[in-house]
Amino acid sequence: MRLKLLVLGLALVTAVPAAVTAAQAADGIYIPLMSYRTGPYSGAGIAIFNGMHDYLNLLNARDGGIGGVRLIVEECETGYDTKKGVECYDATKGKNPVVSTPYSTGITLQLIPKASVDKIPVLSMAYGLSASADGNDFPWVFNPPATYWDGASAFVRHVADVEGGFDKLKGKTIGLVHLDAPYGKEPIPLLEALAKDYGFTLKLYPIPGAQMQNQTSLWLDIRRDRPDWIFMQGWGAMNPTALKEAIKVNFPMDHFIGNWWAGGEDDVRPAGPEAKGYSALGFSGVGRDYPAIQDILKYVVDKGNTQTPKEKVGEVLYNRGVMNAVLIAEAIRGAQHLTGKKQVTGEDVRRGLETLNITEARWKELGLPAFAAPIHLSCADHNGHNGIYLARWDGTKWTKASGWIEPIKDKVLPLIDSAANSYVSANAGWPKRSEACDKSS
Amino acid sequence: MLYREVGQYKSNYAADMAVFPILQDRIGIAVILVIAYVVFPLIGNDFLLNTILIPFLIFSLAAIGLNLLTGYTGLLSLGTGAFMGVGAYACLKLTTIFPHVNILIWILASGFFSSAIGVLFGLPSLRIKGFYLAVATLAAQFFLEWCFIRIPWLYNYSVSGAIEVPLRTFMGIPMTGPTATSLTRYLAVLTIVVAMTWVASNIVHGRIGRMWMSVRDMDLAAELIGIRLFRTKLLAFAVSSFYCGVAGAMMVFLWYGGAEAEVFAIDQSFLILFMVIIGGLGTLIGSFFGSALIYILPIALRLIPANFGIPIRPAAAEQLTFVIVGALIIVFLVVEPNGLARLWQIGKQKLRVWPFPY
Numbered sequence: 102m103r104l105k106l107l108v109l110g111l112a113l114v115t116a117v118p119a120a121v122t123a124a125q126a127a128d129g130i131y132i133p134l135m136s137y138r139t140g141p142y143s144g145a146g147i148a149i150f151n152g153m154h155d156y157l158n159l160l161n162a163r164d165g166g167i168g169g170v171r172l173i174v175e176e177c178e179t180g181y182d183t184k185k186g187v188e189c190y191d192a193t194k195g196k197n198p199v200v201s202t203p204y205s206t207g208i209t210l211q212l213i214p215k216a217s218v219d220k221i222p223v224l225s226m227a228y229g230l231s232a233s234a235d236g237n238d239f240p241w242v243f244n245p246p247a248t249y250w251d252g253a254s255a256f257v258r259h260v261a262d263v264e265g266g267f268d269k270l271k272g273k274t275i276g277l278v279h280l281d282a283p284y285g286k287e288p289i290p291l292l293e294a295l296a297k298d299y300g301f302t303l304k305l306y307p308i309p310g311a312q313m314q315n316q317t318s319l320w321l322d323i324r325r326d327r328p329d330w331i332f333m334q335g336w337g338a339m340n341p342t343a344l345k346e347a348i349k350v351n352f353p354m355d356h357f358i359g360n361w362w363a364g365g366e367d368d369v370r371p372a373g374p375e376a377k378g379y380s381a382l383g384f385s386g387v388g389r390d391y392p393a394i395q396d397i398l399k400y401v402v403d404k405g406n407t408q409t410p411k412e413k414v415g416e417v418l419y420n421r422g423v424m425n426a427v428l429i430a431e432a433i434r435g436a437q438h439l440t441g442k443k444q445v446t447g448e449d450v451r452r453g454l455e456t457l458n459i460t461e462a463r464w465k466e467l468g469l470p471a472f473a474a475p476i477h478l479s480c481a482d483h484n485g486h487n488g489i490y491l492a493r494w495d496g497t498k499w500t501k502a503s504g505w506i507e508p509i510k511d512k513v514l515p516l517i518d519s520a521a522n523s524y525v526s527a528n529a530g531w532p533k534r535s536e537a538c539d540k541s542s
Numbered sequence: 543m544l545y546r547e548v549g550q551y552k553s554n555y556a557a558d559m560a561v562f563p564i565l566q567d568r569i570g571i572a573v574i575l576v577i578a579y580v581v582f583p584l585i586g587n588d589f590l591l592n593t594i595l596i597p598f599l600i601f602s603l604a605a606i607g608l609n610l611l612t613g614y615t616g617l618l619s620l621g622t623g624a625f626m627g628v629g630a631y632a633c634l635k636l637t638t639i640f641p642h643v644n645i646l647i648w649i650l651a652s653g654f655f656s657s658a659i660g661v662l663f664g665l666p667s668l669r670i671k672g673f674y675l676a677v678a679t680l681a682a683q684f685f686l687e688w689c690f691i692r693i694p695w696l697y698n699y700s701v702s703g704a705i706e707v708p709l710r711t712f713m714g715i716p717m718t719g720p721t722a723t724s725l726t727r728y729l730a731v732l733t734i735v736v737a738m739t740w741v742a743s744n745i746v747h748g749r750i751g752r753m754w755m756s757v758r759d760m761d762l763a764a765e766l767i768g769i770r771l772f773r774t775k776l777l778a779f780a781v782s783s784f785y786c787g788v789a790g791a792m793m794v795f796l797w798y799g800g801a802e803a804e805v806f807a808i809d810q811s812f813l814i815l816f817m818v819i820i821g822g823l824g825t826l827i828g829s830f831f832g833s834a835l836i837y838i839l840p841i842a843l844r845l846i847p848a849n850f851g852i853p854i855r856p857a858a859a860e861q862l863t864f865v866i867v868g869a870l871i872i873v874f875l876v877v878e879p880n881g882l883a884r885l886w887q888i889g890k891q892k893l894r895v896w897p898f899p900y
Contacts, residue, residue, distance in 0.1 A: 138857030178844075178856040183805060184597070187798070188841065191593045210704050210800050214720030281691060283703035283802050310804070408855070527638075527698055528708050528719070 129166070129173040130433060130445060132157065133193040135203050140180035142337045144367050145418055149204070150176065151409040152422020153429075155401050159393070160430055162400040167430055168437045170444055183207040190215070199436075199450040200224050200429055206284045216241035217532055222451040224432070226425045227252075227361060227384065231287060232520035234484030236455065239521065240536045243454045245428065246476050246487040249334070250516060251508035252360045252382050253288035255489040256332050257295050258506055259358070271300035276328035278319075278335065278343055281307035285334045288360075291516055292332075298512070304328055313339040320346040333359040340368035344376050354378035358491070365418045369494045377496040382489050385424040386472040387499045389415030393468030394423070417492070417499055424473055431467075432457055439539060452539050455480055474505050480538035484517075486510050545893045561743055578732055583725055591724040594838055596797045599735045600789050601837050605817040605829035606742050607785025612815070613823035614746055615778035616758030617667050621660075621679035622814045624686035625783045626790025627806030628656040631696045633791035634705050638698055645710035645717050646730060649791045656787020657780045659686070664779030668772060671761075683808055690803035697803075704802045707795050718795045727796045734792065738785060743826055745781065754778055755824070786814075820871060822881025831882035835874070840867050 134153055137146035157174045166172050175196075177189035186208030190201060201221050203209045209229035216223045223242045225233070231250050233242035247255075260275070261267045277292060279285035289305065296303040304326055306319050316339075323331070331352065335343055340363045347357055355378045359368070364381025372379075389395065394415055401407050402414060413419055436445040436453030445453070457478045464472055474488035488505025525531045545566050552558045562568045582595060608622050632655035636648040663682035667675050690696060697705055709719030716722040717730060745751055753774045756764040765771055794801045813836060821832025843863045847854045854862075878885045892899070 136856065138855075139860045176856045178860040180860065183798070183801070188593045191589045194588065207704075207802050207804060210706075210802065211798060214707075214799055218720050282804060286703055311808075524700070524706065527700060528706055531709075532721075 129171040131173045131196050133198045134176045135179050136176045137181040142181045148418035149422040152419040153426040155397050156423045156426035158401045159397050167433050221447040235521035236481045236483040240534045243483045245485045249287040250291040250513045251486050254509035255506040273301045274328040276304045276331040278306045278333045281309045314342045316346045320350050324350040331357045333363050335363040341371040344372035348375045380491045380493040383492040385420045391469045588724050591728045599731050600793050601833040602830045603735050604789035604814050607782045609818050609829050611782035615754040618676040619679040620811045621682035623806045623810030624683045625656050625786040628659045629787025629790035630794040652791040653784040653787040657784040660779045660783025667775050707799045822883030825883035828881050828883030
């Protein structure tokens, strides 16, 4: 009897997928958020998706959506797992999503070829495939405001500024501590090119994903090699571990700079007060002294319409989530403006993203003055290669420590071109761009 | 009542030793094949085909591969993920070098590369057994994973370090790449899995399978009755890795359409091992059950709140899914330590005598 019940139960449970209902999104613009609030990277993920969710909720609560159409925001849990990410994509595809935000390099790579087929633009904000900045080859993929190559080149520019000019870089040694995965290896070709041009030596310190929290031997190597500067392309638990080890070997914190995924509060806090002086790249403002963030507190957080603990509002990754939501919202707004429709589709939002132009004045209008550098995309340039700033950890919080640092565009752009070409040639049959180009508004 | 063999007489040895001796079983298999080949393609949407059926079939094939090694020959391996990776990277290299050859041929041929690597790392199995062998295959897992990340030639020097699947057509229909529909990919996967399952079934029911099982049951006795361990064990590694390699190539080319080396990490090996253990060691049908339980059940559970309007956050649903699947695994293993395949067998046995069990 018990056995029969078991068998019956199993049959029932496996029969459920057949009952999948492709619920069509009712009136409203459907925005799926691929989130990871579980899994090894949930620490960062929760903050980012809280930020995105809260800003989109704010638009609903304060303005009644965008252009009078409500936003339907739905999260799909990926756990930073590529399989589940693709599952989420397939599960939400039927509901006419206007944009997909994969939030993982692995998932982004999966979605890039699908985007043009399913007519859903991919917005991978400063992650994913650097080469996808080339709008002629990747009309459906957007990665503003900067690529990893822009980030690494901004770091080199900063080093040159501190050292007193690009000619002073000669003979210096720069170490790259990176996750030994596609994401971590991304800046290598650029840094190698710059090393050749400016005459500095590049030393690589790869950290395998499984060894993230065991870096002692690597830092002994670093102590032996004595690099003058260290750039860190790190993620997750790797960041606080690297900081702790750097402190142990007495590496000067002001010569240790992380990229923008190594600059969250939780990355440095565990390292204690000695981490003071460590800095990381950033492209979205910190703190809550922005009218829009105050609005989030007023309309969303205080109303209890969120999962965000109040004290987390305004942290680095939270604000980055807000910025991502702003890009989505502005693209939808642009699409409505271009097409004259209220209920826009993925195709319209692609055009909206391509004509995205958030000027300094527009940032102010949005209630986020000087929150990020002005972002201007075009049909050819889906990234903008915008300014990046340096955030410094003062022991308790991140503070803005520099103005907007321009990436070294004349080195980055040729590399993007050649990478995009090689992607297209490796993928025989890659579709030629057939999408018309809109005039920027 | 219906499931009964009364009146089915066998007049020769071949009929007596058939894999499916009972008529109803043969009808059942035919019905399943009709559903798989006709009904699913007709009613299936992208979600059903791409998210549920294709991965389910691919994982089943990988589980069959590991089952041949662990279930039938008794050699514990933790290198499944890496062997799948070898298949995927071999297929990428083959189709890059010879782009005009049909991709399905390369998917099958990549199994041979995986097979060769499998034999190489299977060599320690001649001296060590059990958990010690698991550790040796673990070395294969780590070494191969290192190769996938560190040898740029393997991924055609792509900047992202990931496999990017090119467009390949078969009689003008796109088979791989972004424009290939889920239906074509599903039918390709289904055909390969059905054919290879049939081959596996013939292998395990024949001389080779009996050799493997005797090695599993007691290798000393097997050696005494004249089975050469050297050949038998390496053959098991070769065939098993072949299956895993084809599964890996299908996974990247016919399901993902692009993948990082991370896909073939140790987690993948464990996942397949769990499928084999829960499905039932030493059974082919168990590989399908295991794959269904470990892969499809969580998806089904995640869909429940959304479809029945239960207000629960996706992250919470995810955590609950972990809890429920974990609990179910324990329940199944407590109820039947020999896996779902054994449950299935008991069920069939009971049906045969139902409703008069005495």
